Amino acid sequence: MPDLLIELFSEEIPARMQAKAREDLKKLVTDGLVEAGLTYASAGVFSTPRRLTLSIDGLSPESRPVREERKGPRADAPPAALEGFLRSTGLTLDQLERREDKKGGVTLFAILEKPGRKAPEIIAEVLESTIRTFPWPKSMRWGSGSLRWVRPLHSILCILVDEAGVQIIPLSVDGIRSTNTTEGHRFLSPNRFPVTSFDDYAIKLKRAHVVLDSAEREAAIWQGAQNLAFAAGWHVVEDKALLTEVAGLVEWPVPLMGRIGEEFLHLPPEVLQTSMREHQKFFSVKNPRTGRIEGFITVANTETADHGATILKGNQKVLSARLSDARFFWEKDLRVAREGMTEWLDGLKAVTFHNKLGSQHARIERIATLAQQIAHLVDADPALAKQAAEVAKADLRSAMVGEFPELQGLMGKYYAKAAGLPEAVANAARDHYSPLGPTDTVPSDPVSVAVALADKIDTLTGFWAIDEKPTGSKDPFALRRAALGVIRLVLNNKLRIDLRAIRISADAAFPESIMSGEQVAEGSKPGDDSLLSFFHDRLKVFLKDQGIRHDLIDACLAMPGNDDLTLLVKRADALAAFLKTEDGPNLLQGFKRANTILSQAEQKDGVEYSYGADIKFAETPEERDLFLKLDMAEATIAPAVANEDFNAAMWAMSALRAPIDAFFNAVQINTDNAIVRRNRLNLLHRIRAICGGVADLTKIEG
């Protein structure tokens, strides 16, 4: 079976686009080949800054011939129908087959024979179409051509290798003709050379100072960096995203280590790290004896006669200039912080948060009021919560955050400390943006929790009030993230919060003009539950990721107190655990049977059978046993539900499975005896009521 090797060689591909480009290339080409009737054993895909490479092993040399039979209209069909069929099949009338059908008429059939095609022909077609339709996030034209690629495409290597030898698959895209050659490293081995197979290609590339596999480059960088650090008794701070990015910037990685100037070591480690990573793509190196970041690793793309001395010196110089800026910002900010940050707080009055929702300053005042109000719900000191909310966003005006927006919050902590504010206030400045996603850390310090909740609830109620709700894929104000943040804050800290009540407090903080003016959207009037539904939707998504089905959540949402998320999840957890036991699904079936029979009877008779069944009308031992077991279960379930011990309640319910099954096996509900029938229906009602103590089981699917 032949092997296929494709390389698309271009000017430098942005590092962040390489991973997806690899997957796209593999998918587009292999899908195209398979669709055209070829098969293959395996495919590997690689990228460097200048090339995308696909290697396919065990490709079939040609596609199988395909015979397709297509049924057409009847022979006596109107001419238009016949013409349409001929057009779609590309055949003439006399090429169609006539077959008698069961009704005695004649139906026309087209027999389409597609002969097998040679692999090279298919490959050329598939590759050309792949190149022309490649889904780069941004692409461009160059020179006088009309082809689009991420950056100018220079050459296409496309060879098919089998026992007979190497064959160039001929193809030409916008004047670029396929060859069997490629180039090595831009500076170290700039010559073009031919290759005869994937192995030959990979080996020759390495000789030409190109490590083809990004995983191998990552490993080499990480290993080299660690070796350098160990030799100095230091260690490299892990940064997977940076490692991937740097591996996408080099073909021949050469890590070099340098020292950060003494005059910068007092800067917060996050500042050093961010400045080095964002501007220079340096790894940070920590000195375990001092606990500080004292060094950096830069990864060059070349080897030099002076072993990188010039390169390192240059990088060091650039770093010093950058860190001088950072130090300047830090010192300037500290002066403002020590004076109580008033300059920044005043400055926030001039910063618009949203033109309908007012300035950042107005927003902070609302958050502070809300944080103070909800403090008791999270065991926080109300005064501290208010104070924390007032300063938590001051750092947005600092020079450092102006330069490195990703340090917001963190700088707030440093500056709050410098201002002499309590530890809890400083921590809240750092943590109040959290959690920012489904996995990052959730604050647990009560003051931080109060401010974090207030921040997110203010955002949600505000944008709800001006009708800027997320729609489809559009969520420009990250409201889904804010709602998820509230959910995770509540659940992780096991908070018992009535979201409806908080919403009302939060709404109250907005000026009349927003809350009662004409711009108030239909869905945000008091009493409206669309925001609560939004929370419930996000909760479903969140719990689904944790393996809890959406119908179980619906079953719990139907219960009272559904704006208390902790209660809701307690119910859902117990329900999910219960349904995993053997008794669970069976009880559910019994319940559903009881419910169906009861509902039908209620509908038919136009009454509600909730009168209370009486054991004296019971006719069979199974029936009497069910009465007994229901009494016992009820005695356990009611207090368990009252104590929110839903597991115990469900466990007690599971004891009902056997008696319910036995009951249904032994008796017929709809007997001729009206009294017995009514009594049995009333008994079914008891089953429904008792089994509905934790969740509305009718909502559960299956």
Added chain:
Amino acid sequence: MTATALLPPRSFQEIILRLQSYWAAQGCAILQPYDMEVGAGTFHPATTLRSLGTKPWAAAYVQPSRRPTDGRYGENPNRLQHYYQYQVIIKPSPPNLQELYLGSLKAIGLDPTLHDIRFVEDDWESPTLGAWGLGWEIWCDGMEVSQFTYFQQVGGHDCRPVSGELTYGLERLAMYVLGIDHVMTMPFNDPQSPIALTYGDIFLQTEEEYSRHNFDGADTAQLLRHFEDAEAECQRLLDFPPDDPKSGKRIIMAHPAYDQTIKASHLFNLLDARGVISVTERQAYIGRVRALAKKCADAFRLTEAGKDAVETSTGVTP
């Protein structure tokens, strides 16, 4: 390459001269700076207007550039409100433009076998010119030394063919090549000259004067008026009927109108430095300048230099 290119350059002007002769040797027309205040070399009509239409073009020039908000009274080691850019523009972009560029680094003493030269993604966009392109910033040992862009659109027009644009920040590049830490101490001419001059000898005082002017001196009311005037004048010039009764020729005043766009853009920068433009107004001003740039581009496309060559059936351009 001449033998002198192998020796490291000794002054700011030597780096400029080497770039000039390098790009002259590559066939570029060496133009002189445009005689107006601009924020970057891209504003020179040799780039903005000439990147439109199908006529081949190759030019290189130094362009003094002004960024009023960057004034630091000459105190910052590498921030200036007036600095020099070196600009190369070639249409259509040649397939070996990267190699040509690397050759220019070699010419000024940055040997790629000793340094680490990288092409790092950086997409370019000029909201005031209605222009964008894709390319890189070029790093030498971790320092950004140039911008490399394939123009995709200018003045709202698709660039067909595409121009390749190279922009060197001359002071920063020269400081790196010469090993200078503060721009004001950089030798401007040969330090062995009888009258050796540093960058500071020439520009320290002007940086102080213009910093004060940009931040405090400029009369904002007047600047606002001038902005309005330039905007109106640009439109007025474009509204002239193309046929000139005096010469009997068809003359569209695309360049004079574009001069007014340049003026408006610089006036906006000055107003911005004076801090009288709010965040929301800022976008509106940029939009007004862009509207002018687009109109000038539209007009230029109707002129001899900017129109598309009509291909005959034989494919030969008449």
